[in-house]
Amino acid sequence: MSRPLPDAVGRALAASRIVDAAPDPYVVGHWVLKAGSKVGAVSVTAPGAAPVTVRIIPKVPMARLFFLLGYSLDPRGWRDGQVDVAEHREVLPVLAHAFERQTDRAIRAGVLQGYRTTEDTALVVRGRIREAEQVRRRFGAALPVEIGYDEFTTDIPENRLLRAATERLLRLPGVPRPVRARLLHQRTRLIDVTPLVRGQRLPEWRPSRLNARYHHALHLAEAVLDGASAEHRPGGLRIDGFLFDMNKVFEDFVCVALREALRPYGGRGVLQARGVYLDEDERVRMRPDFVWYGDGNASRPLAVVDAKYKTEKKDGYPDADLYQMLAYCTALGLPAGHLVYAKGNAPHAGHRVREAGIVLHQHALDLDRSPDGLLAEVSDLAGEMAAIAPERRSQVTTVPGPV
Template identity: 75%
Template sequence: MSAANGSVVELVEHAPGTSVPLPDAVGRAIAASRIVDAAPDAYAPGRWVLRAGSKVGAVRVDVPDSAPVTVRITPKVPVARLFFLLGYSLDPRGWRDGEVEVAEHRDLLPALAHAVERQVDRALKPGLLQGYLATEDSSLVVRGRVREAEQIRRRFGAALPVEIAYDEFTTDIAENRILRAAVDRLLRLPGVPRDVRRRLLHQRSRLVGVTPLVRGQELPAWHPTRLNSRYHQALHLARAVLDGSSAEHTAGGLRVDGFLFNMNKLFEDFVTLALREEFRGGDHLVRLQDSHHLDEAARIRMKPDLVVYGSGGRTPRAVVDAKYKAEKRDGYPDADLYQMLAYCTALGLPRGHLVYAKGNAPHTAHRVRYAGIFIHQHALDLDQRPPLLLNDIRAIARQVIVGPCV
């Protein structure tokens, strides 16, 4: 499909490849960016076959002497469900379904831009948050404390100006800088609707006195407190925008600018954090991405997504790995079973659990010959209301500890 500022290619996450007409330079650029799988169409010169994987969102590819091409990748999960997974992963105990407003937008980027703008508006409506910012300066008036070492090094004994350090009460704090960075980022992305862009410009005007972040600069740290509680959801969404902007880069005249979610990571984060919440306050200790070794020489490292330990935190009780894959007619990939068998063997566990995004049955199990190890495969249906999805997580948590009937 063509657009005023170039062409637009519409893809669906993990769908079969689509043949589209593209200049070779653009096709090679898309292939090099690794946003989607791209290869020349063997049966049609001048066309490329594009296939989306687990990354969803929108990116624009600019190549010298060619019209820009925007690639939009639609998630299989409804946008409202995706935002629940995202919100829960960002803040499992503070997020409630329905707090993210996506309006009528069905595409990911417009929905995200709308949601961020609404949350920023809600956060800023009472006025910009203020806080103390540590400041170092040269001044003719003593304020705060004198930086004696700097005074000697820079002024060679002169009395004025004075090198001082003080805490300034200002709106130019980490929370406001992060919100401004997210708003600025969204205003640069392709595919933000005009009405949402207009509202984002209004939010940026509210933040005009806040120092903008330089591209590539590390985000300032912030910590949730009672004083900044009205900012929490806006900051979580802003961080998602800024973390998902990794597709932006330039190399050899090529520019790729956009926003992408990695559904593999999003699903893994949701499953592991939701399971950790189920075990919170109980007799078990949960560690995510805990490092272990397969061999006695400790040369082969492995990092299961989640390991449950006994109350002492030393003895493994269960191991879980999340896989964002749907079961096909011939079953799940065998490689997942081999990986889980290695985890169970190295950790000395009789059972291991694999959690998938969707399957033909909610649960199946395999007993390994001569080892007596059971490998359980659980399937989560993400296209259901959040309370039902969390109920399924709760059921998996019970099976992880008690053990399902096989």
């Protein structure tokens, strides 16, 4: 589509690769914008010009996008109905609304408390004396004392993540006013929690029985704080916003769903598998999206998968995808490889490579299906992979039902 834009804004959008942007050859002062794989909203401000907001709406229904995201974050606990997304058509309002609702549910019974290790200098002993620090800093003086103690407080990683995500959403353009008001209320409830400094590493948390009510909110907080956020200042320009890369959303969903669907068959599924090389000298590193290994310490690969957020064109899928999968199969010593696409003209196609005997399978998921139907497709795919996997053809006799 062609839109009037200041040249500085158009060039900033083109350089950021948020969208494909190029000057309109037919209309002066207009730029042709084309969405790529990113969805969300950004605001671009050039010196002396009013802010320009670019909103990119996903092609899949918002509820489906949110299911793909939520399932990859928490496959065993996430289901439709936890957050009402029907009233929103754009990504950022949905994410802000969902995060605020989950945060409210998490802290409704009170802000979680836990133990935090604190190191301090004091005139009285509390907890334990840090002897090495006492000698290094005080040179044998009795006071003050270098101490360390465990403090029971709300200033713990879980709450710091929630506050950081709340602050992030409050800075973004496009958050609806009612949601913004509720986010301000949540920030007030977390007022005793230390805010994160921009650029600081995110605190780590571990799921446990004690923080179970926080899990969904924390998963969404990590999504809010993920590196897909856009916040750049090239020259005198300012770009603020939030973006999801649909390539990553789809890839994460396919890999996590396959890992769960393959559990009944044994082995282990590895996302973004490491230690895979194309050459014998191990100089050409490869990173398949998903590799399914057999049981045991010396387990061998049983299947390899690459997810592509692409739809099949009239002339088929790109040949480059087949070449990539052929390289994976060759390096892993597999007789078959699987490419999974977002949409296709047929649910499955296979290509047998000449002189190699390797079969490259192309599968298409239907993202318009319900979550249960989509997971059933992934379960069927897992059954097909298990049926043709080396050393397992004689073992697989039945395919489990939908997850």
